[in-house]
Amino acid sequence: MYNYTDFDRAFVGQRNHQFRAQIARRISGALTEDEFKPLRLMNGVYLQLHAYMLRVAIPYGTLNSAQMRKLAEIADRWDKGYGHFTTRQNIQFNWPALTDIPDMLDALAEVGMHAIQTSGNCVRNVTADHFAGAAADEIADPRPTAELLRQWSTDHPEFAFLGRKFKLAVSGSTVDRAVLQAHDVGLQIVRQGNERGYRVLVGGGLGRTPMLGKLLRAFLPEADLLPYVESILQVFNTLGRRDNKYKARIKFAVHEHGINAIRKQVEARFSQQRHTFAGNDRQVYRRIKADFAPPVFKDAPLDTYEAERRNNPVFRAFTDTNLTPHHAAGYTLVTVSLKAHGQTPGDASAVQMRLLADLAQQYGHDELRISHEQNVILPHVHKSDLPALFARLRHAGLATANVGLASDMIACPGMDYCALATARSIPIAQQIARRLQTREREVGPLKIKISGCINACGHHHLGHIGILGLEKSGKESYQITLGGDAGNSAAIGERMGPGFAYDQIIPAVDRLIDAYLELRATAEESFLQAYRRLGSAPFKRALYPETRLAAELCHAL
Amino acid sequence: MSKPKPLQILTANHLTRGDVIYWSGHKWSNDPASALLFCSEERAKEALNQVPHAIAVGPYLAPAEAIDGKARPLHFREIFRSLGPSNYRHGKQQEARHV
Numbered sequence: 001m002y003n004y005t006d007f008d009r010a011f012v013g014q015r016n017h018q019f020r021a022q023i024a025r026r027i028s029g030a031l032t033e034d035e036f037k038p039l040r041l042m043n044g045v046y047l048q049l050h051a052y053m054l055r056v057a058i059p060y061g062t063l064n065s066a067q068m069r070k071l072a073e074i075a076d077r078w079d080k081g082y083g084h085f086t087t088r089q090n091i092q093f094n095w096p097a098l099t100d101i102p103d104m105l106d107a108l109a110e111v112g113m114h115a116i117q118t119s120g121n122c123v124r125n126v127t128a129d130h131f132a133g134a135a136a137d138e139i140a141d142p143r144p145t146a147e148l149l150r151q152w153s154t155d156h157p158e159f160a161f162l163g164r165k166f167k168l169a170v171s172g173s174t175v176d177r178a179v180l181q182a183h184d185v186g187l188q189i190v191r192q193g194n195e196r197g198y199r200v201l202v203g204g205g206l207g208r209t210p211m212l213g214k215l216l217r218a219f220l221p222e223a224d225l226l227p228y229v230e231s232i233l234q235v236f237n238t239l240g241r242r243d244n245k246y247k248a249r250i251k252f253a254v255h256e257h258g259i260n261a262i263r264k265q266v267e268a269r270f271s272q273q274r275h276t277f278a279g280n281d282r283q284v285y286r287r288i289k290a291d292f293a294p295p296v297f298k299d300a301p302l303d304t305y306e307a308e309r310r311n312n313p314v315f316r317a318f319t320d321t322n323l324t325p326h327h328a329a330g331y332t333l334v335t336v337s338l339k340a341h342g343q344t345p346g347d348a349s350a351v352q353m354r355l356l357a358d359l360a361q362q363y364g365h366d367e368l369r370i371s372h373e374q375n376v377i378l379p380h381v382h383k384s385d386l387p388a389l390f391a392r393l394r395h396a397g398l399a400t401a402n403v404g405l406a407s408d409m410i411a412c413p414g415m416d417y418c419a420l421a422t423a424r425s426i427p428i429a430q431q432i433a434r435r436l437q438t439r440e441r442e443v444g445p446l447k448i449k450i451s452g453c454i455n456a457c458g459h460h461h462l463g464h465i466g467i468l469g470l471e472k473s474g475k476e477s478y479q480i481t482l483g484g485d486a487g488n489s490a491a492i493g494e495r496m497g498p499g500f501a502y503d504q505i506i507p508a509v510d511r512l513i514d515a516y517l518e519l520r521a522t523a524e525e526s527f528l529q530a531y532r533r534l535g536s537a538p539f540k541r542a543l544y545p546e547t548r549l550a551a552e553l554c555h556a557l
Numbered sequence: 558m559s560k561p562k563p564l565q566i567l568t569a570n571h572l573t574r575g576d577v578i579y580w581s582g583h584k585w586s587n588d589p590a591s592a593l594l595f596c597s598e599e600r601a602k603e604a605l606n607q608v609p610h611a612i613a614v615g616p617y618l619a620p621a622e623a624i625d626g627k628a629r630p631l632h633f634r635e636i637f638r639s640l641g642p643s644n645y646r647h648g649k650q651q652e653a654r655h656v
Contacts, residue, residue, distance in 0.1 A: 026572075027572065027573060029611060033614050047570055047575055047614060047615070048575070048646075049577075049634075049637065049638055050575070050576060050641055050642065050648040050649075051575040051576055052575035052579060052640065070649050080645070080647055081634070094647075095647065096575075097573055097575065098573045098574075098575060099573050136622075282559070287619065296570065344644045344645075347644075415633075415634060415637055416637070416642035416643050416644055417642055424637075424643065426642075426643065426644045427643050427644065430644070471634075473631075474632060474633070475633065476633060
């Protein structure tokens with residue numbers, strides 16, 4: 001874990017003091033809402049549908065038990081006893097009073113947390129693979145890189161008022177769990193011979209015009225990270241549009257100018273300024289890296305774990321879906337699903353947060369991770385401790401064995417909370433989860449992702465089944481996209497046809513699942529594999545069985 | 558014959574609490590039913606410019622109807638704003654329990 005220095009503590013304290021004064025000036029009327037809005041956004045404060053919302057950064061998704069307990073305390077003391085983990089490794093508190101936010105931020109600072117740059121047109125919270133520092137398939141822990149980027153980008157004067165927000169993600173594995181291709185810049189740690197460096201992607205993003213990131217550099221030496229990323233930001237600041245916020249993200253600059261022209265400009269800028277970094281960034285990186293030394297792993301027999309797996313089918317089901325191979329012998333990553341059937345995806349109560357903190361302390365080397373898929377991970381659990389850990393999770397309603405299955409959905413807050421939303425997401429997710437609960441194991445791996453508006457916080461473009469909530473003629477309407485994917489074979493889903501009314505979207509998803517089960521070649525062929533093999537036609541027929549579209553498709557076949 | 562224009566209410570969010578408030582004619586209120594209904598667009602726009610803004614963030618007009626003499630928003634977004642989220646009984650539903 002990164003440990004705050006005196007400089008970090010002083011910086012966050014000063015920033016909180018400054019924002020406290022800005023809030024006071026807003027309440028006194030000295031600042032208008034137009035003047036205050038960019039200031040509050042830079043500090044993670046939104047005004048949502050029913051209340052203010054405070055978005056707190058969980059840098060690269062890493063928490064320790066003290067931080068998780070502090071989030072629980074904040075939820076209890078200043079909110080309504082819960083928090084919502086988001087698709088960018090943040091936590092959102094949905095009900096704070098503006099007057100309480102300075103105290104909430106001071107409380108966060110006590111454990112080295114803040115809400116700086118979780119909104120606004122700046123470099124946002126840097127995200128990373130949620131299995132960082134633990135996965136068996138990892139080349140290197142991406143978190144020191146992410147922390148270096150966080151420190152470099154925090155309050156960076158040149159990038160404080162970009163044309164639009166800028167999102168960075170880092171992965172240290174050959175398996176992309178960080179959705180690198182949907183970020184403005186995606187960095188994948190790779191090896192070239194004996195040297196370690198980064199594969200650099202640029203220009204990815206979702207929203208109303210989804211685009212996958214393009215390869216900017218196949219190999220960037222590790223030491224060149226900051227001058228190179230700074231060059232990308234400078235080119236974006238120069239070429240990015242400021243006349244139209246809908247075309248201001250770097251993906252549009254890449255699209256309009258072409259990746260070769262962007263590369264040429266970035267490389268030219270990089271060669272000019274590389275020498276100016278003079279090695280200070282490497283010193284900081286080395287210090288950061290030392291903070292992320294792996295824990296001392298224990299050695300213990302696995303008899304109790306294996307016996308429990310043999311004798312307890314509920315435990316076995318949990319271990320089948322919620323575990324991921326760890327690099328240390330005898331250890332496993334445990335994903336704790338925040339998707340109990342019928343619950344709000346990504347929500348955790350203060351009681352659950354405290355339990356997770358206790359479990360991390362007792363069984364998990366004091367570490368937790370938050371995934372962009374809105375789950376909590378205990379990254380270092382010895383399998384001999386799993387039976388006891390599972391029993392406590394189960395008692396707290398946190399042992400849902402559905403990771404990677406249909407009910408393990410991503411859903412944005414939608415119109416239940418978000419001022420930008422055009423339809424609700426949460427009740428759709430709740431209903432789908434309940435509906436598919438009895439057959440999701442038969443269905444197998446399936447990513448359903450739901451957004452309540454075109455901004456795509458729910459990553460619907462990347463869902464095997466994507467659902468986008470819109471308004472149509474004064475009513476909620478839900479469009480379906482199929483074939484999207486967020487991993488190594490990333491793809492933007494294909495829109496199927498007209499939207500479905502609120503009360504028709506669940507039956508439509510049900511028909512899709514029926515069709516898949518009938519069409520799949522074997523029980524092992526996943527929904528995505530079947531879709532890629534068969535194309536959209538049979539799934540469109542299932543979605544629109546009585547329409548002319550279906551008739552035409554049938555005729556054409 | 559052209560469709561009659563709907564009535565309108567004036568709504569905003571409270572400056573410090575952030576919750577949804579409605580202009581009742583003489584003060585901002587939490588209760589959507591107490592919202593003043595404007596029959597004329599001209600009067601509604603006039604009120605939008607004249608109401609006290611000190612505690613109201615982002616005031617705007619929203620279409621509404623009168624049911625038993627009380628205002629009820631027409632658009633589903635405004636209906637959700639008047640009720641609170643659907644996943645928990647927080648917001649307006651919780652307040653209603655205490656009335």
